[in-house]
Amino acid sequence: MPAKILLYYLFTPIADPEAVRLWQRDLCELLGLRGRILLSKDGINGTVGGDMDALKRYIRKTKDYAPFARIEFKWSSGSGLDAEGRSLDFPRMSVKVRDEIVSFGAPGELRVDEDGVVGGGTHLTPGALHKLVEERGDEVVFFDGRNGFEAAIGRFKNAVVPDVATTRDFIAELDSGRYDDLKGKPVVTYCTGGIRCEVLSSLMTARGFGEVYQLDGGIVRYGETFGNTGLWEGSLYVFDGRESMTFGSGAAVISQCTSCGTATDRMVDCVDDACQVRVVLCGGCGDSAPCARHADALV
Secondary structure (H helix, E strand, O other): EEEEEEEEEEEEEOOOHHHHHHHHHHHHHHHOOOOEEEEEOOOOEEOOOOOOHHHHHHHHHOOOOOHOOOOOOOEEEEOOOOOOOOOOOOOOOEEEOOOOOOOOOOOOOOOOOOOOOOOEEEEOOOOHHHHHHHHHHHEEEEEEEHHHHHHHHHEOOOEEOOOOOHHHHHHHHHHHHOHHHHOOOOEEEOOOOHHHHHHHHHHHHOOOOOOOEEOOOOHHHHHHHHHHOOOOEEEEOOOOOOOOOOOOOOOOOOOOOOOOOOOOEEEEOOOOOOOOOEEOOOOOOOOOOOHHHHHHHHO
């Protein structure tokens, strides 16, 4: 049975997140799944891996819970299964309750109802995104909603990539005024699976960005639709054992080793153990390197 990974989220009010946590934990353990699930009063955010039959059962059981009935699950190929049939892409199953299911550090700003995030950007399918670009041309601005290091190996052509090391940095970045010139333009936010842009687009709208969109299903769905023939360039960084993925053979390698300049999409940890940034480094140059924020301190 092939190994698969599910990526999903849903913003919806949850009356008792702790009760849902216990149910989800027990369900995943019963099915032999591994991964990470975050819950809050505002919804669920999960990435789980295992064999296909177990994941199909997980989807059915999860959608039986009325608040989760409209979750859209995105499938991806996993690295494999161990001798017990468990995913090699995750070391364990973790199910936790947090203030936010995606950590912008602004739980008080987010408003959620049964239809999702209130005041977020307009959703665009991959096809609708291409239509917008055809109609508006260079006026359209792609705005990367991920951590800055993720964009090092893949991004949309000519995208604005904010200088953020973690998602929590976005509030200060938006409030800095650096992007005020974009407030009169069509801005398309994008991220891995779409969840970060649900929140980011609402934060941008609240700060006066007048025409804000979000790529529905994120880069994952866009890549499934257009592969390497669209506006996406390079590899997609993912937070599991695969570390990166492409959308078919022949994907461009847009990043270079920070040490020797070789074209590579391999990423390693910053040498500073307290740093959360990843660095592009080829296999011949080792397993750790200083990121831009720490390089000066090491010379």
